Amino acid sequence: MKGGLGAIAIDAVPEAAPPGDPAAFIASDPAAFTAGDPAAFTAGDPAAFTARLGSGPRSRYGVPALAVAGVAFGAVVLWLADSGRTPDTTSTLFSGIVGGLYLLTGSVTHLRRPGRLGLRMVTVGIAWFAEDLWVSIDPVPHTVGMLVRCVASACLVHVLLAFPDGRLRARTERVVTGAVYVFVLVVVPLGVPFYESMTPNLLLVADLADLQDMLIDGVQVVFAMIVGGLLVRRWFVATPPARRVLAPVYGVGLVGSVASLLHPALPDSSALLVNEVAHLATLGLPVAFLAGALRVRLGRTAVADLLLQLPRISPADLPDLLARALGDPALRIAYPRPDEAGSTTGYMDAAGQLVTPRPDDAITPVRRGPRVVAVLLHDPALRADPHVLHAVTAVAALELDNQRLAAEVRAQLAEARASRVRIVAAADEQRRRIERDLHDGAQQQLVTAALVLRLARDRLGPAQPDPEIDALLRRAADGLAGAVAELRELARGIHPAVLTEAGLLPALRALAARSAYPVQVVDGPALPPLADGVAATAYFVAAEAVTNAAKHACANQVQVHVRASGNRLLVTVADDGVGGADMGAGTGLLGLRDRVAALDGKLVVRSFPGAGTSVHAELPLEGP
Amino acid sequence: MTTVTTAPDPAATVTRVVLADDASLFRSALAELLERDGCAIVAQAGNADELLDAVERHRPDLAVVDIRMPPTHRLEGLRAAVLLRRRHPGTGVLLLSQHLEVAHLDELVGQTASGVGYLLKDRVTGPDFLDAVRRVAADGCAFDPEVVRMLAGGRLGGGTGRRDELAELSSRERQVLALMAQGRSNNGIADELHLTTRTVETHVRSVFQRLALADEAEHNRRVLAVLAYLRSARRAMISASAAADSADLGRNPAADDCSIASP
Numbered sequence: 001m002k003g004g005l006g007a008i009a010i011d012a013v014p015e016a017a018p019p020g021d022p023a024a025f026i027a028s029d030p031a032a033f034t035a036g037d038p039a040a041f042t043a044g045d046p047a048a049f050t051a052r053l054g055s056g057p058r059s060r061y062g063v064p065a066l067a068v069a070g071v072a073f074g075a076v077v078l079w080l081a082d083s084g085r086t087p088d089t090t091s092t093l094f095s096g097i098v099g100g101l102y103l104l105t106g107s108v109t110h111l112r113r114p115g116r117l118g119l120r121m122v123t124v125g126i127a128w129f130a131e132d133l134w135v136s137i138d139p140v141p142h143t144v145g146m147l148v149r150c151v152a153s154a155c156l157v158h159v160l161l162a163f164p165d166g167r168l169r170a171r172t173e174r175v176v177t178g179a180v181y182v183f184v185l186v187v188v189p190l191g192v193p194f195y196e197s198m199t200p201n202l203l204l205v206a207d208l209a210d211l212q213d214m215l216i217d218g219v220q221v222v223f224a225m226i227v228g229g230l231l232v233r234r235w236f237v238a239t240p241p242a243r244r245v246l247a248p249v250y251g252v253g254l255v256g257s258v259a260s261l262l263h264p265a266l267p268d269s270s271a272l273l274v275n276e277v278a279h280l281a282t283l284g285l286p287v288a289f290l291a292g293a294l295r296v297r298l299g300r301t302a303v304a305d306l307l308l309q310l311p312r313i314s315p316a317d318l319p320d321l322l323a324r325a326l327g328d329p330a331l332r333i334a335y336p337r338p339d340e341a342g343s344t345t346g347y348m349d350a351a352g353q354l355v356t357p358r359p360d361d362a363i364t365p366v367r368r369g370p371r372v373v374a375v376l377l378h379d380p381a382l383r384a385d386p387h388v389l390h391a392v393t394a395v396a397a398l399e400l401d402n403q404r405l406a407a408e409v410r411a412q413l414a415e416a417r418a419s420r421v422r423i424v425a426a427a428d429e430q431r432r433r434i435e436r437d438l439h440d441g442a443q444q445q446l447v448t449a450a451l452v453l454r455l456a457r458d459r460l461g462p463a464q465p466d467p468e469i470d471a472l473l474r475r476a477a478d479g480l481a482g483a484v485a486e487l488r489e490l491a492r493g494i495h496p497a498v499l500t501e502a503g504l505l506p507a508l509r510a511l512a513a514r515s516a517y518p519v520q521v522v523d524g525p526a527l528p529p530l531a532d533g534v535a536a537t538a539y540f541v542a543a544e545a546v547t548n549a550a551k552h553a554c555a556n557q558v559q560v561h562v563r564a565s566g567n568r569l570l571v572t573v574a575d576d577g578v579g580g581a582d583m584g585a586g587t588g589l590l591g592l593r594d595r596v597a598a599l600d601g602k603l604v605v606r607s608f609p610g611a612g613t614s615v616h617a618e619l620p621l622e623g624p
Numbered sequence: 625m626t627t628v629t630t631a632p633d634p635a636a637t638v639t640r641v642v643l644a645d646d647a648s649l650f651r652s653a654l655a656e657l658l659e660r661d662g663c664a665i666v667a668q669a670g671n672a673d674e675l676l677d678a679v680e681r682h683r684p685d686l687a688v689v690d691i692r693m694p695p696t697h698r699l700e701g702l703r704a705a706v707l708l709r710r711r712h713p714g715t716g717v718l719l720l721s722q723h724l725e726v727a728h729l730d731e732l733v734g735q736t737a738s739g740v741g742y743l744l745k746d747r748v749t750g751p752d753f754l755d756a757v758r759r760v761a762a763d764g765c766a767f768d769p770e771v772v773r774m775l776a777g778g779r780l781g782g783g784t785g786r787r788d789e790l791a792e793l794s795s796r797e798r799q800v801l802a803l804m805a806q807g808r809s810n811n812g813i814a815d816e817l818h819l820t821t822r823t824v825e826t827h828v829r830s831v832f833q834r835l836a837l838a839d840e841a842e843h844n845r846r847v848l849a850v851l852a853y854l855r856s857a858r859r860a861m862i863s864a865s866a867a868a869d870s871a872d873l874g875r876n877p878a879a880d881d882c883s884i885a886s887p
Contacts, residue, residue: 440697443722448650450749455656477749484746488723498725501698506727513726513774 063110067103067122074099074129081135084142084199098283099128105290113293116166120159121289127152142199146192150184150216157227164245164292165383173230180223188216241327242381248291256281303391310395315350315403318396322376325392332361332377335404337411347375350403352411366393366400374400420598421533428536431495438491443484450480496539503527504535508560511543517555519546524563534619537595538562538571541603544588545573545615553577553613567621568601574614581607589615639663639761642682644675644701645690645720654688654748661754670694672704679708684715686761690745691721691728702728709740716760720745724771737850741766741807759807765850766807773802792834800827805850 074096082092090098102125110118131152133145157180161173168174196207231250238246259278306325313321323331334347334355347355355377357363362380365372374397382389393400457473460466491497499507505523512519530538542560549555555577562571589605596603601619641663645651648670655665663686667678671694679687687708691701705717709732716739719732729742741760747753747768756766793801796817803813814824835852 436697439692439722444647444650447722447746447748448647448653450746451650451653451657454749455653455660458657458660481746481749488744492723497723498727502725502727506725509727510725510774 060111063118063122064107066119067107067125070103070122070126070129071100073126074103077129077132077136077141080138080141081132081145084135084137094279094283095128095132098286099125099132101125101283101286102128105286109290109293116162117159117164117289117293118166120155120162120166121286124152124155124159124286127155137199139200139202142197143192143202146195146197146201146203147189148184150188150220153220153223154180154184157223159289160227160249161230163249163289176223176226176230183219183223187219191215239328239330239379239381241379244327245292245295245381248288248295249285252281252284252288256285303388303395306392307395310399315399315406318399318403322392322396326376326378326382326388328379328382330379333374333400333403334377335374335400335407336372338408348407348411350407350410352407352414364389364393366397368397368401373397373404417598417600420594424537424595424598425533428495428533432500435491435495435497438487438494439497443487443491446480446484446487450477450484453477453480495536499535499539500532504530504538505562507535507539508542508562511539511546512560515546515550515558517550517558519558519560521560521562523561527562527564527569528621530569531622533599534569534621537592537599537601537619538569538617541589541592541596541615541617542571542573544592545575545613548581548589548615549573549575549577549613552581553579555612564621569617569619569621571617571619572614574612576612578609579607579611579613580609581605581613592617637685639686639758640666640682640684641757641761642667642669642675642678642684642687644669644672644678644687644693644704646670646693646697647690650690657748657754658688658757661757663757672700675701675704676707679712679715683712686716686718686757688718688720688757691719699728702732705732706734709734713739716740716763718743718757718760718766720748724768724774726771726774729767729771737765739763739765742771743768744770756807764807765805767805769806772805793831797827797831797834800824801831801849801853804828804831805853 078092078096081095085092102121106118106121106123106125108118109121127148130148131145131150133141134149136142136145154177158168158177161177162168168177191208191212192201193203193205194208195201195212196204196209231253235243235246235250256278259274259281262274303325306321309321319331319333322333323329332349332355334349337346337348337352337354339345349355357377360380361377362383364376364378364382366374366376376389376393378389453473453476457470457477460470460473496507496510498510505521505527508521512521542562546558546560549558553575555575558573558575560571560573562569564570589603593603596617596619599619601617603618604616605613606616607613639662641658643651643655643658643665645654651668651670655668659665666682666684669675669678675687675689675693678684687705689701689705689708691699691705693700693704701719701721705719708715708717717732718741719728720743721728722745724742724744732742733740739760741756743753743756743766747756759766799817800813803816808816810821810824810828813819813828814821817824819827831849835849
């Protein structure tokens with residue numbers, strides 16, 4: 001049966017690991033992340049992470065102690081089995097080295113990387129020795145060994161699928177592992193009473209040994225193929241940091257499996273050599289597990305680099321630096337985004353933009369004191385070494401906190417600007433609606449009433465029998481006419497319809513035409529289409545400036561210049577008046593300056609006593 | 625569609641009118657006003673499509689069109705009016721609006737100021753409205769005094785350095801020309817300016833002379849003068865950099881006298 005174990009081990013290793021359920025790697029649900037539930041982060045907390053890894057043997061030394069017990073058990077087994085060794089079985093030395101290596105590397109792995117992997121490796125070693133009981137020619141140990149003669153295969157499958165962090169991630173992996181355990185711990189023992197071997201089987205009822213050998217070999221081939229498929233799939237979906245960890249195990253496994261596949265097909269002389277290679281690979285596998293587990297720690301030197309470079313870099317380089325330190329080029333940094341009440345409402349990048357995690361992002365919070373100052377969005381494989389993550393986040397926490405504050409300010413600024421834009425747009429829309437309501441409602445009804453009144457007056461006839469009635473009707477008509485004219489001016493002041501109907505230039509020309517003194521509109525080449533808010537702002541700036549020129553500046557001549565330059569709309573209103581205007585002095589330009597700023601434009605007033613006033617507005621053509 | 629209720633003189637041609645306005649109360653009141661004045665309202669339309677159909681079918685003398693109509697309530701009436709003027713030169717178009725814009729005037733009038741009018745909607749209650757209706761129906765023109773005032777304001781402001789066709793005119797002659805643009809007859813102008821008809825005639829002749837229209841047929845000159853006026857005023861408002869308006873000053877045989885009431 002040792003051969004069977006070897007077959008699974010060696011066949012299975014080269015093909016590689018499943019991608020696993022990425023969600024299992026992500027400590028916090030991305031949805032919760034977006035929703036900004038801070039509670040979601042407790043699971044991603046490095047401390048919590050470590051605690052969860054340590055949920056197997058609580059004590060740091062539990063696993064080495066188990067390994068020591070395993071060594072003792074192994075020595076007993078080797079002693080019991082030694083007499084039964086034949087050229088068909090593994091030698092005592094080889095068996096002892098393989099089992100011992102699993103115990104040793106498992107202990108080292110556990111000491112260097114607290115987690116379940118070390119325990120699983122030690123379990124493989126103990127199971128390996130347990131299987132060897134079967135080789136003994138003493139009926140009692142032999143019969144016990146018969147019961148557990150495939151158990152190491154199951155433990156090995158478990159380690160392979162749970163490598164490198166010792167946890168099974170995907171449902172498929174858990175199902176396959178469970179099935180293998182059921183097979184070796186239930187099905188195989190049930191067959192023991194029907195298996196006659198050379199050493200007396202104490203449980204023997206009948207002999208169906210050949211049938212069982214075929215059955216067990218067949219099942220092992222099937223399991224080997226399934227596990228191999230899962231491992232291959234894992235390799236192909238693995239990210240570079242994850243492959244770096246998997247590489248030693250996969251390399252050794254590949255060599256071993258090729259060797260054991262070639263072995264039966266080769267002539268005796270070469271077969272011997274190839275068999276040695278297969279044996280060496282079996283020996284190398286626990287070492288490869290250890291190497292892979294230790295490889296995830298290589299990032300630690302990068303932490304030292306990070307510490308040295310951090311004071312010297314510019315804030316913009318921080319993500320790059322962290323990406324290099326952790327070996328994940330796709331690493332992103334996000335900062336908590338506080339709402340008005342100060343609670344977190346999601347996460348943003350350094351520019352204040354909302355960050356949405358990708359589905360396969362793992363999320364690690366960076367804390368300073370009790371507060372989460374930032375989160376790292378990174379490859380889940382980095383979780384394999386929480387110490388490096390922890391160290392990097394600890395080193396970078398201060399700088400990240402600074403960046404968080406800066407990002408927070410930028411986000412607040414962006415929000416304030418966005419809300420200003422919304423307020424302006426809403427005000428414009430309201431003005432347009434009021435203008436239209438006046439136009440289609442009150443104005444229309446008054447005009448109709450006036451017309452009906454005229455019809456009534458006409459009915460009285462030319463004779464005008466009652467001059468008093470005629471006078472009353474005339475007064476009513478005049479009143480209506482006055483109301484219509486006033487409403488028209490009111491509507492125009494609220495939002496000139498021509499601005500919506502025909503655009504900025506016709507509206508400015510209409511403004512000039514209605515002005516009581518000379519206003520000239522000078523435009524450049526045809527204007528590109530303007531956003532509503534931009535056209536309205538440009539119009540209101542010009543209208544205000546033209547009004548001011550008449551009211552305060554005693555101007556004889558006003559020029560309104562409009563042109564597009566690059567992606568900016570330039571509007572200048574220049575008069576030849578007395579000058580000395582002050583933007584703050586109730587000219588209405590102050591409100592317009594806010595309006596212009598809301599569109600990301602600027603408003604400049606130049607006014608010197610005796611030199612006239614010029615109001616210059618620059619607006620982005622497309623709006624904010 | 626209603627037929628004539630009063631026809632004072634059966635020999636006189638009845639003015640056939642199509643009304644287009646989505647406000648039905650206003651439209652029916654306006655229909656009553658025009659019918660009492662002897663017009664025949666051959667059709668009423670609530671939107672631009674109905675208007676175009678009605679004109680196609682009835683070939684009226686006049687379409688009175690509200691500038692804002694469904695579906696967007698912006699410039700449907702203007703667009704329909706421009707289309708009508710191109711397709712049916714025989715149908716006068718009188719555009720009504722709650723507010724007047726030079727930009728819309730440009731679009732409406734185009735190259736010929738005959739059979740066209742642009743008035744504030746509330747003018748329908750005024751004394752001159754029925755005159756304006758008759759003038760436009762008879763291929764004359766009627767522009768709101770406010771349009772003329774806007775144009776004058778803009779022109780005065782438009783010191784663009786370009787030679788102004790109207791620069792030669794005295795201020796009195798400009799006043800006369802502005803009233804001509806409204807569609808007033810010489811008598812009407814005389815009343816407005818408190819001058820004698822004879823004096824007005826002198827000014828009108830002088831305007832024709834200075835605009836080099838003296839050799840034109842009498843009935844063309846008035847329209848041409850108005851067009852010159854509108855063009856000049858319009859151009860002054862359009863920027864210095866805009867391309868020169870190359871429109872022919874209108875040796876347009878279709879152009880008729882702008883004021884049928886003219887003696």
